Amino acid sequence: MTFCQCGGGAFTLMCCYVGNEGMFILAGSMQNALNQSGLGLDFYRNYNADFFSPQLYTAKVSDVDLSRLQTCAESVMVGFAEIAEQYLAATGDNDGVTTVGGNLVLKCELQEKWWVPPACRSNPGNCIPCTTAQAGWGLIPMIQQATFHNMPVAFATARITPVDDYIPLGRELQSLIYWWFPDTMFALDSPSIVIFPDYSPSEQKQQIYRTMKANTILTKWASGGIETAADKPVHVAEKMNLFKDDISKLLLRYVQLGNDPWAAACEWLKENGNLWESWMPNETACTSGKGLVDSNMNFITNRAVAVGCETCPVGHYSKEQGATRVCTPCGLGEYQSLPGEDVCLLCDKGRYAGEMGTVNCHLCPLGEYANDTGMSECMVCGTGTGQEDKWTTSQAVVAQGEETWIQVQGADSISYCGCIAGTFLWDGLCQECIEGSICEGSSKLLLQPGFFSRATEPGMVYRCYGETVRCPGGEPGVCADGRDTTTIACSACLPGLHARDGVCVACGGGDYALVTVVGILGCIGIAVLYVVLMNEGQKSKQPGSLLIAALGMGQMVTIVQQLTVIQQFKIDWGEPFNSILVAMELMAFDLDMISI
Known part of the structure; x- marks a missing residue:
């Protein structure tokens, strides 16, 4: 017989049955006596020594050969050294423990092989024997339960050598034994578990074992992806559902057939077709994938x-x-x-992906983009302009410190859209580049050195006089330092500057002195000319030779100025006329010549 509580073992199965461990009753000759008395020893209350004498129906500790047992020091105190401290803290029973060599140990009787609870401590030989195995399996909860519920049950561990007496001793005693379920060791002995109060997690967390231990659920496990590789076996495993009674019968038949698993399985399948047929998969019940x-x-x-x-x-x-x-x-x-x-x-x-059943999505071609996920077609750059053929998708790359624009497929934003090389974007349209401009595919227009255009009219490109000295190229509206960007072709200097060898420099004191001297001399010349002309007019009503000379000189200066203005057009004049015109540039009032 085994005195056992439910749960805690490693043998449990989710949806099929739960594993039990603890004290089990091994049925035998005492079952008849129990039936006649009506005392159910599968319930902990019927072991209370204040009301019942359950030892009348079981073997006694005095019936057990002590040579077939281990001492407490050899078994439980080796495998569970903390058991005495846990027991004393939970029950407060000082008489159940003792100190040996400074260590708290269980106080065992009868050659230190039996631990006796308070209910039968006055007469240990009259206690109900409950044996366990190896290093005192199950003793931690069982000795506390015997004390809490006033049960006259003593505990000992069967010897291991020279033979293991656990199984034969349990069967011979027909009393209580520590066991676990499911297992085949005592299947032929029809064991039944002793039921204690329901599991209390709060108490057992404090190592107080007044109640049953929790049932341990055996779960079903499978490797990842097995459902895809073998869905039918997985379906059977999921549907398979056996309960405690089914397992008990199956294990009993397994032992009766000489521990032959195939014979037991075959017989079970023949007898339980109505159960396992419901586990079989339907051929057209398709699973994942x-x-x-x-x-x-x-x-x-x-x-x-x-x-x-x-x-x-x-x-x-x-x-x-x-x-x-x-x-x-x-x-x-x-x-x-x-x-x-x-x-x-x-x-x-x-x-x-523009078609159903696509294996891989396609990159958007040049000139198109997809700015969202799950698109069935790409957006076209420049839609509505009528110039879709002049648009592309490109991006800047930097190689060896230089920026280069390349065309790209798979654009994911409208920001990749731009005009093709040779054109630039203006007023929403791709405009053709003209001489002096650079359009490399960035949608922008850049100027070559020696050319100029305003930022507001980048397509109107002018060739600069003096070329790179005045116009360095680059972005539209850019002139050389000091040049006025509002003038065409950077022709004028900014206020406060004047041209010297084509470069705009700040005006100095000598420049202003020269202007002053020229102004004074001009005033003096005009005054002298006026006096001379007045005197000459008084002498004669006819124009004199001086007046004629002055008028002739004025006409000559006018002609020279006109020629020097024409010379600014860079006409290829022949010699020596070209040299004469260059020498007369002062007459055109070219301030660059006199550096004013």
Whole structure:
């Protein structure tokens, strides 16, 4: 017999049965006496020594050969050295422990082999024996339960050598024994568990074992991906559901058939077809990653004509349809590159899927972009301009410190859109580049050195006089330092500056002195000329030779000025006329010549 509490063992199974361990009663000759008295020893209250004498129906400690037992020091105090401290802290029973060599140990009687509870401590030989094995398995909770519930049950550990007396001693005594379920050791002895109060997690967390230990659930485990590789065995494992009574009968038959697992399994299958047939998978109940097929292995959606299930191919996904699944093509903007998947994936930005059942999404071509996931077509750059053929998608790359623009496929933003090389973007349209400008595909116009255009009119390009001295090139509206960007071709210097050898420099004191001297001399000349002319007019009413000379000189200066202005057009004049015109540039009042 075994005195056992439920739970705690390693042998439990989720949905099938739970594992029990603790004190079990081994039925035998004492069962008849129990039936006649009506005392149920499978319930802890019937062991209370204040009301009952359960030892009348069991073996006694005095019946056990002490040579077949280990001492407490050899067993439990080796395997569970802390048991005495836990017992004293939980029960406060000082008489159940003692100190040996400074260590608190269980106080064991009868050659230090039996631990005796308070209920029968006055007469240890009259206690009900409960034996366990190895290093005192199960003693930690069982000695506390015997004390808490006033049970006259003593505990000892069967010897290991020269033979293991655990099983034969338990059967010979027909009393209580520590055991666990499911197991075959005592299957022929019809053991039954002794039931204690329901499991109390708060108490047992404090190592107080007044109640039953928790049932340990045996769970079902499978490696990842096995459902895809072998869905039918997984289905059987999921549906299989055996309970305690089923397991007890199965283990009993296993022992009766000489521990032959195949014979026991075969007999069980023959006798329990109504149970295990419900575990079998339906051939057309497709599982994850699969879909219905007909007799020709074609994927179909009508279960009525289906004969089985197959893994969904690439470009498809396994879709639930009632109690089964069908393989369905991925929709527009989706793809699936792996077989046996339950979902399709959205195309990334910059890609599209324009057909059903796509395996991989396509990159957007040049001049198009996809700025969202799951797109079935790409957006076209420059839509509505009528110039779609002049647009592309490009980006800047830097190599060896220089920026270069390259065309790219798979653009994921409108920011990649721009005009093709040879054009630039202005007023929403791609304009053709003209001489002096550079259009490298960035949608911007840049100027070559020696050319100028205003920022507000980048397409109106002028060739600069003096070329790079005045116009360094680059962005529209850029002139050399000191030049006025509001003038065409950077022709004028900024206020406070004047040109010297084509470069604008700040005005100095000598420049202002020269202007002053020239102004004074001009005033003097005009005054002298006026006096001379007045005197000459008084002498004669006819124009004199001086007046004629002055008028002739004025006409000559006017002609020279006109010629020197024409000379600014860079006409290829012949010699010596060209040299004469250059020498007369002062007459055109070219301030660059006199550096004013």
